[in-house]
């Protein structure tokens with residue numbers, strides 16, 4: 259569970275040695291009882307070994323299976339990060355961001371592209 | 387056998403107003419209620435931004451100690467799911483069971499009812515609307531004044547929305563300060579006013595049951611942007627404020643824990659059978675007059691049980707569409723300044739140009755409900771989605787459109803036997819068909835175009851399940867002819883001598899606007915009539 263917490267924390271840009279956050283996550287998963295299917299457990303094991311695949315696979319799920327068990331757990335980590343003061347700058351802008359529209363479009367396109375690559379990967383890996 | 391002068395069932399917006407009017411008579415008033423309370427209300431002496439930047443325990447506050455906000459078992463139509471508001475809908479699944487494939491009402495058994503979470507949007511109904519509703523315009527206009535002076539309403543005296551919101555019928559406190567993004571959007575409207583007016587669209591500030599100046603013991607709003615979590619200084623009107631004030635002054639009695647089941651009349655007195663929700667004990671209460679203010683659906687259950695007839699009753703519910711949208715000029719803007727999460731602007735579409743069929747859109751900015759709720763709905767990977775939202779949130783508006791509702795023959799409620807605690811379940815059907823469905827689509831199209839004109843990009847158009855508007859009425863229509871399951875124009879239940887209904891059950895039409903101010907005004911009129919009958 260700790261490894262899973264670290265994987266998701268790192269993926270979302272938080273510190274992997276943030277003990278408070280990691281403990282909050284493991285407690286939360288216990289409270290929430292968000293269980294994973296056998297298939298999801300296997301995929302998670304794979305992702306723990308190859309964390310660089312996560313953004314692509316997550317992007318694919320966002321299109322294909324948004325209610326996937328692993329995504330539910332990543333969202334829990336996201337909500338916990340959002341409610342930690344040290345990460346507030348990920349969510350609230352203290353100043354105007356320069357070139358916001360360009361950044362918005364680029365961000366959107368990159369995310370869509372990752373999703374498409376993710377779909378291909380899932381087909382290749384037989385996860386679809 | 388103790389006979390009480392007036393028993394009022396329910397302590398929501400309508401129950402509170404009924405009790406207050408009856409209490410003025412000096413007679414004995416008992417409010418009976420299930421009355422679930424928030425056991426651990428949040429004490430907050432900070433604002434949203436300070437909390438987000440400094441409070442290490444904020445997860446408990448924003449997500450709930452049991453992370454209930456992240457739970458997936460919540461009601462499909464319950465908006466703004468906050469841990470602080472969980473009590474509002476507690477026990478409804480068990481005590482007010484509903485069975486339906488297409489209608490998912492939100493009901494409350496709390497002290498103060500749904501009024502604990504209402505968005506405070508207050509609109510008077512026009513003369514044409516009131517005629518269709520089935521109540522007297524002259525009496526309602528007087529009653530609006532009384533209610534406004536009790537609850538306190540703030541708003542703009544003179545803009546394009548004034549006529550739809552308050553029509554200068556009520557005293558107003560100054561409007562809440564507008565958020566910068568909403569001010570800019572409003573400015574766009576002013577520049578393109580001709581287009582809007584040609585299309586019978588009008589934008590202005592909403593009237594809200596929210597104080598901007600001190601009133602009695604209640605404080606003016608302090609712009610802490612925690613409006614969905616707490617009610618500092620009681621600046622927002624919540625019906626529990628009225629109940630508690632009346633109790634403090636010993637003007638009413640209040641007994642909680644009682645679920646009203648059915649009534650009958652004997653020897654010129656009304657008997658109400660109630661079930662205690664903890665002990666399952668049944669008890670009879672006796673009153674000279676019984677006033678039901680348990681909400682449209684709950685009152686219907688009580689009446690259907692009492693008349694022991696298997697009739698299907700009609701039902702009205704506004705269709706509700708919401709549209710998240712991006713207002714380009716505010717993408718990536720700083721968003722840590724003073725802010726208010728309540729409705730910023732109201733847009734009205736006056737289809738027939740005579741105020742008879744208005745569809746209102748409430749326009750909100752988004753911040754204090756946190757980004758993860760939006761992230762969850764986006765088709766993007768979470769890591770990039772988070773960064774995308776950081777840019778988007780300052781520019782995010784949500785418009786909720788209420789469509790007017792007329793009776794449709796396929797929509798009904800019926801009480802059927804079941805093995806629930808009360809021995810029955812409310813069976814319901816609600817669909818939008820034919821002309822009504824087409825009108826909803828037309829209105830959505832018109833609003834989409836209008837927002838586009840204001841430099842907004844609509845992200846999606848979500849036509850919600852029936853029931854999501856949380857505006858219900860019309861189960862026991864007002865009528866001149868004495869018919870079972872109907873109310874007299876002043877709220878007396880036909881077929882009884884001393885039983886009255888003071889909630890929305892009688893309204894035969896639901897304008898596409900906030901209905902609660904009108905529900906309260908009607909409740910006051912029903913209570914006056916009860917006193918007149920005494």
Ligand SMILES: Cc1cc2nc3c(=O)[nH]c(=O)nc-3n(C[C@H](O)[C@H](O)[C@H](O)COP(=O)(O)OP(=O)(O)OC[C@H]3O[C@@H](n4cnc5c(N)ncnc54)[C@H](O)[C@@H]3O)c2cc1C
Pocket residue numbers: 395396397398399400401418419420421422465466492493494495496497498499500501503504505506507508509644645646647679680681682684685688856857889890899900901902903905
């Ligand atoms: C999130 C949200 C936002 C809203 N925003 C707006 C808005 O901006 N503008 C607007 O006009 N409206 C709004 N509404 C709708 C508004 O809240 C309702 O129209 C209004 O509160 C209905 O009041 P009521 O007294 O009829 O019923 P309720 O508020 O449902 O009160 C019912 C009362 O009766 C009691 N009760 C029920 N059944 C029984 C029984 N069998 N025995 C004993 N007691 C019983 C309950 O405990 C409760 O006290 C909103 C609602 C919600 C949830």
